Amino acid sequence: MRDWLIRLRKNKGLTQANIAEQVFIDRSYYTQIEQGKRDPSIGVAKQIAKLLQFHPSLFYSEFLDSPLEEALKDSPVIVAHCDRQLRYTWICNPHLNIDWEACIGKRDDEIIMNEGSIALMNIKRQVIEKDIIIRKRIWFLISDRTLLYDVYARALKQEGEIIGAITVSTMLKSIRGE
Template sequence: MHKQHKRDWLIKIRKARKPTQETVATKAYIDRAYYAQIESGVRNPSEEIRQKIAQILNFHSSAFNADDESPFRYALEAAPMIIAHCDMDLKYTWIFNHHPLFPPESLIGKRDDELGLGIGGQMYAQMKRTVIEKQISIRKTVSFSLPDKHLYTYMIFAHPLFDSTKQIIGAATILTELSKITLTEDTDASSG
């Protein structure tokens, strides 16, 4: 039997956007109890329902696929990669393979400037903003000086995120870790 996983990310997005379970269910033309079971992980909605919920809460419906036990998930979970979606306000709506310092529950609904990511976070946010405004893909190397006393350098690929009606709803990013350097008191961390 398939293991149930509570969809904390979905609950957090709904609460950040303010609608009740009843409101989401009504707009998606489903029963509130069924919607509650979707949030709790008891029920897996059809693709049509996933798209309706995603459109109501303004995130990409593929976020539901992260709950699935697929070969894609197993292939990437040990890779030095972070995959994330953000909305039009640059708030995280989904993350896969998060950095150990930032569990998903601490990221969903927040922007990079709320996470203390320094200059690297500002560069990353600007990159996502440009992707959304110009609806283009961008590739860039960015370094982040993190609280664990390391400087992480990532190759970041970002592209626009569209809903099923082709309306832009945010940006999708893939961060591939290139290096991790231990910072000492003598190390200049000004680049991240």
């Protein structure tokens, strides 16, 4: 099951029939895509992704180890995309306590609410609104640790239009809580 896809659809208030109709495919085909029984063609993946606002590579990340994912595996680096509403549309190598599927369609403050999450959201908002690059260090309280990340953020563009933000966050320090 592609639970992340079902969650995104429901968050938009859409039914399987709504999606199938809007991307010009049969409803049963879309149902099979949600169930993980079929993978969409690249064209269909792009249409569904555009409608639900996520990166189409999510359809294929379940079974393909891309060179980026393999390179980042177990590293202190997190790479992510978000939309203009600051909701994750793609994430690679999130913190160990966070499941990547649970991040899709959510803002940072909906995943973990703390000062670090708010600071990260503010950076993304500025990058989107001003089309600037920001690099800043942010402390996050996650589980029993306080983590210092060096965050690099810039606008994510498609055909010249800003559609969100890209962030690359590198953990610099980890301090165990008491």
